[in-house]
Amino acid sequence: MADEGSELVSIEETVAALATRSQDGQVFGTPVQQGETTLVPVARVRTGGGVSGNRKTRSGGAGTVAEPMGAWVVTSGGAEWRPTVNVNLIVLGGQVAFAAVGVACAIAFRRKR
Template sequence: MRYTPDLSRISEAVAESFGVREVYGEPIERDGVIVVPAARVWSGGGAGGGGGTEPGALTEPDPTEGRTDDPAGSGAPEPHVLAEGGGGGVGFGRRAGPVGAFVVDDHGVRWVPAVNVNRIVLGGQVAFVLAAALVGWAVARRRR
């Protein structure tokens, strides 16, 4: 039995997943201020296929072959050639993260970036470790 993917359904789903609504969220209004959240969206996809086997690919030997009344007289069962195959697959992944928001109020439109405190703290820790390693290296080199 051969599987044939429904490519039109797959392409419709992919087309629906790419759009402005994936980057800009629904506007939120409160006290005369409109906030439009924005995100960075990464997407990727892939597909694979398959087919039949090459001529000469072998399967299990037929146990009825190789009987003593075999005219060839070899006595060993002969393997059969495999004649079927198939395959296929589609994969899709997405990652999104906030980057900020557009704020619309009486003063106009302004961009308010999203601040990732965890990233800032991690960057400070990495910088501290590198500075400590550099100082340690310099002190050890000076003692020689």
């Protein structure tokens, strides 16, 4: 029975860690106002956790990943969504396209021989 108690403590600690990481203000950031324009930053937040191990050695963990998505620009004329630009994703796409062209050229020149 002592093992079940330690298992519950480990699960409770993991859930408590997730609750601590999932606080208010993570998806919508603090609004920033300059003049008549207000910016509200927005992020995608993913939280997860788990417990693993056998009855004698049980461990747990929790983690949070936040990715900026954009910002709402609020003016007297209304609100407008401005998405962020992920430059790393654009560069990766260019590298994959370049590699695909290189492989296609290598196959084409190899067949001509």
